[in-house]
Amino acid sequence: MKIETAEQGAPGRVTEDRIRVLPNAVVVLDGVTSRTRPPDRNGGWYASELAGELAGLINATDPLTDVLTRAIANLAEKHDLIPGDSPSSTAAIVRWNDDTIDALVLCDTPVVAFGQSTRVLEDTRLEDLRPDPDILRWKNKPGGYWVAEADPVAGHHALTASWSRAEVTRVIALTDGVSCGVSDYGLFDWEDLKQLPLGEVLDRIREAERGDSEHKRWPRYKTHDDQAIARIDFSA
Numbered sequence: 001m002k003i004e005t006a007e008q009g010a011p012g013r014v015t016e017d018r019i020r021v022l023p024n025a026v027v028v029l030d031g032v033t034s035r036t037r038p039p040d041r042n043g044g045w046y047a048s049e050l051a052g053e054l055a056g057l058i059n060a061t062d063p064l065t066d067v068l069t070r071a072i073a074n075l076a077e078k079h080d081l082i083p084g085d086s087p088s089s090t091a092a093i094v095r096w097n098d099d100t101i102d103a104l105v106l107c108d109t110p111v112v113a114f115g116q117s118t119r120v121l122e123d124t125r126l127e128d129l130r131p132d133p134d135i136l137r138w139k140n141k142p143g144g145y146w147v148a149e150a151d152p153v154a155g156h157h158a159l160t161a162s163w164s165r166a167e168v169t170r171v172i173a174l175t176d177g178v179s180c181g182v183s184d185y186g187l188f189d190w191e192d193l194k195q196l197p198l199g200e201v202l203d204r205i206r207e208a209e210r211g212d213s214e215h216k217r218w219p220r221y222k223t224h225d226d227q228a229i230a231r232i233d234f235s236a
Helices: 043-057 064-079 152-157 176-183 190-195 198-210
Strands: 002-008 017-022 025-032 088-096 100-106 111-115 118-121 159-164 168-174 227-233
Touching: 002 017, 002 198, 017 043, 017 227, 025 043, 025 168, 025 227, 043 064, 043 088, 064 088, 064 100, 064 152, 088 168, 088 227, 100 111, 100 152, 100 168, 111 159, 111 190, 118 159, 118 190, 168 176, 168 190, 176 190, 176 198, 176 227, 190 227, 198 227
Parallel strands: none
Antiparallel strands: 002 227, 017 025, 025 088, 088 100, 100 159, 111 118, 111 168, 168 227
């Protein structure tokens, strides 16, 4: 097995994305800063704390939704986080044993498995609500989108999949600052990310964004986003 990672912050800022590599799992998180959060608690802080909770909770058998739910609850209790008024994070988890690969995604941090076919596990609920100018009113609400924050219920709204390890050669987990290269910009297809050098992937996305600094070709609310991707090669 071989695990590769690559990450970088948007130009001029410290990244709020986090990657955590564990003995039997990889966690990829995209921290989101609350508008009214305390100054020492931004999205990067939350993602770091959540990664630590997950590292202590992930085991071989518990459903990943239960693990994420407990991690959110522990974090909220330790730091007195208030639903709707706290930093938050998307989440992607890939866990494996000798027979099975389990995956979880919450919000826009997809997981893609490659093998006899390409299988994409993605949560599009946030993207589906993008036209709403007051999108935050839908956060962690029925009919809206779900993200790890202060309400543990969000963990049970994550999407999951399981695959036979014998049928999977590689898996990637990536934040939307990288998946945009496939889903929004059309620079790559998923199969390209199975094999391209990860640093090259990040650089090509940055180059494309610099060439569209006025957001005309690809309408978006900011020119650059933080980037994080992990690739697990089960055939190495």
